[in-house]
Amino acid sequence: xxxxxxxxxxxxxxTQRILKLWERYKPLCLERLSVIEEARTAASSTxxxxxxxxxxxxxxxxxxxxxxxIGLPEGSKIASEIxxxxxxxxxxxPGQLLRLSELVANLRSQLTCGPTAHDDSSExx
Amino acid sequence: xxxRTILIVDDDVIIRETLRDVFESKGYVVETAExxxxxxxxxxxxxxxxxxxxxxxxxxxxxxxxxKMHSFVPKTMKIMITASGTLKNAMDSLNFGADAYLLKxxxxxxxxxxxxxxxxEQYTAEAMSEDExxxxxxxxxxxxxxxx
Numbered sequence: 001x002x003x004x005x006x007x008x009x010x011x012x013x014x015t016q017r018i019l020k021l022w023e024r025y026k027p028l029c030l031e032r033l034s035v036i037e038e039a040r041t042a043a044s045s046t047x048x049x050x051x052x053x054x055x056x057x058x059x060x061x062x063x064x065x066x067x068x069x070i071g072l073p074e075g076s077k078i079a080s081e082i083x084x085x086x087x088x089x090x091x092x093x094p095g096q097l098l099r100l101s102e103l104v105a106n107l108r109s110q111l112t113c114g115p116t117a118h119d120d121s122s123e124x125x
Numbered sequence: 126x127x128x129r130t131i132l133i134v135d136d137d138v139i140i141r142e143t144l145r146d147v148f149e150s151k152g153y154v155v156e157t158a159e160x161x162x163x164x165x166x167x168x169x170x171x172x173x174x175x176x177x178x179x180x181x182x183x184x185x186x187x188x189x190x191x192x193k194m195h196s197f198v199p200k201t202m203k204i205m206i207t208a209s210g211t212l213k214n215a216m217d218s219l220n221f222g223a224d225a226y227l228l229k230x231x232x233x234x235x236x237x238x239x240x241x242x243x244x245x246e247q248y249t250a251e252a253m254s255e256d257e258x259x260x261x262x263x264x265x266x267x268x269x270x271x272x273x
């Protein structure tokens with residue numbers, strides 16, 4: 001039987017902790033993503049109001065702050081970019097709208113797969 | 126060994142519970158607060174070695190909370206954490222007495238390293254104060270002996 005080094009043991013323990021946290025908070029993260037998707041849909045049909053935009057910006061801000069800590073550093077970066085696009089300001093230009101759609105789709109893919117498929121360990125140790 | 130205590134102040138439940146998990150697994154006694162008001166109440170009720178303060182809180186700017194805490198719990202090491210790092214909140218944090226400033230998403234290794242470093246600084250500062258008090262008592266005793 002192979003024995004693991006202390007470092008491998010710590011790594012394993014950490015991965016297990018992150019997976020547990022992810023399982024616990026995945027529904028809340030998906031809820032936040034839904035708020036962003038609602039804003040993206042509204043923006044596509046030019047009905048995005050300040051309230052929906054503000055809620056989506058806040059949801060993106062929160063996701064940007066937490067995803068890197070629960071094994072999804074790439075998700076954090078994507079959420080940060082979404083947050084920047086949703087900051088109060090002018091109506092989104094067609095190019096920005098397209099970028100927003102791409103980012104939201106990427107974020108959903110990150111959240112659907114979870115940390116096991118995406119973990120690059122940069123912010124999770 | 127004395128228990129190391131830490132107060133985590135963040136309005137996001139995921140951050141609070143993730144950090145609780147990180148620090149409890151390292152043997153820290155952890156308390157959390159969702160608002161600045163709750164953080165102040167908890168800081169008045171017990172002394173914490175470390176306070177982790179989010180800059181964006183629902184009832185007050187984290188830098189304002191820092192300023193208040195710095196006046197009534199100056200010995201607690203205060204570490205600011207934010208997902209919106211700006212020059213202004215970094216400068217405010219330094220001016221209002223922050224001991225460190227970290228950006229989200231939090232790198233758990235970096236955070237643990239920073240907290241341990243601040244605990245060492247705190248221990249050194251306290252040991253120095255005790256040493257100074259001991260020296261002062263010794264000097265007073267010597268003086269008293271001379272006058273007898």
